[in-house]
Amino acid sequence: MTATQLGFGLGLRTPHYGDFMSAAQRVDWLEVISENYLVPGGKPLFFLDRIRRDYPMVMHGVSLSIGSTDALDHSYLEQLRTLIERVEPAWVSDHLCWTGVAGLNLHDLCPLPYTRSMLDHLCERVDQVQLALGRTLVLENVSSYVSYCCDEMPEWEFIAQLCARSGCELLLDVNNVYVNSINHGFDARTFIDAIPADRVRQIHLAGHEDHGKYIIDTHDHPICDAVWELYAHTLRRIGHRPTLIERDDHIPPLQELVAELDAARALAAATLKRDYAAA
Template sequence: MRDAVTGFGLGLRPTHYAALSEHAATMARRVDWLEIISENYMGVGGKPRRHLLELRRHYPMVMHGVSLSIGSTAPLERDYLRALKSLADEIEPAWISDHLCWTGIAGRNMHDLLPLPFTEEALDHVVGRVMAVQEHLGAPILLENTSSYVTYPESAMPEWEFIVALAKRTGCALLLDVNNVYVNSVNHGFNPLTFIDALPKTLVRQIHLAGHEDHGTHIIDTHDHDVAPPVWQLYAAAVRRFGSVPAMIERDDHIPPLSALLAELDQARAVAADAVRQVLVA
């Protein structure tokens, strides 16, 4: 049975397996749910699988992938989709997500989330692939807006317009990465609130919060720092627009003790609560 996902979660990382499991009774009051990286557990047994199944007994989960390559021109990888569905059937996540990107060419995975050109041709192409994936999985998916460092001269619409059109045509939802919106706004010179305000209020099903490296002239999305003040401010704006959407902290490098992430998660709760109060009194 799929558990409902609400409130505030963390990305599951091996360094925190023990603490999350051993203190599940008390930890579940501070961590409402966990997001797993799908590929870390697809077709994997041994200790990782045992930890996953043990933690699933205590926490609702969602699955988040990095290899679907929904924007690629290569055929969809059916073996990958079968393994993805098999894992989903086992742990029953609230939903499955991946990134609005492509990850390689000519059979080579570049292990990066590469941006799409925002054209009608690309939109038509991705629509067909999303529909095929959703048919295979038997449920709508969530796609995440990615950070980017280049743009295409062929792009005929802004990123947010592309996302809205894709969702309307496929029924998929958005995993809104607030940090990525901020990163792109600096790198490409737009107002991040324009992105937020352009999205329908019902489109966003989940929110990611993460850190980045600010190099002055550009920002790199690294997931190895605390959430930065301007990202917290943008998150507050997102809550004012979309309401209390499930949100989580992502940390993939320089991973701190769980206590530090819990403190950051408490900060997310406080920011969201304040934003909701602002809406109520407006």
């Protein structure tokens, strides 16, 4: 079993390039934001190639816009394919959302309506993307701050049906489940208990900002206790999955994130009675 299948990873961020270049870190694998490397050359690709030599990687996109009603952007998929050939990632993920229509990109992960017609649309698109990329697509559940009047089912049922019908896999973001449970008033465990365990390829953990009325998925804080508890519940329900901590703002020194990753290892070890120490 490879480190990627087994272990604990971090999102690769620019301020940590030097740390990963200069010494071995207690990190089993890295997740890179695909769009950051869809550039012709220069520093981004130089560091990507250098760090890839030492770490297994997965690619995580933000612009696939799988749920958009615009036509799929095949030039983007072609760029992704080129990057996949370069990185040879263990898997490729993006978000279960839409990011724009009419040729525009809002650069945000906009929520989908949980309707049967959207499911039909998604199944067709997932099929096209999987064909274009030649691999199973992994999709992440997103945080949201609105729900649509036209919704016909809860988010967890929508996701379960999508996985069953399309063959895609799930990047289960435990923080996003927690955020949505507060913003939309449901029991986060109901969500976790309903998702198809055998379709979960990866887990995300992250911090958020509590604005009282709403919790915002900012990725700029350490993971809070409630999300750690939900992670433990997830582990009991589905077993271990490659787990990654995301931090996108107020990025601390790498060792702080490595320590947070150690906490995830320790929690997994205690919950599942197995040893998840770094290799």
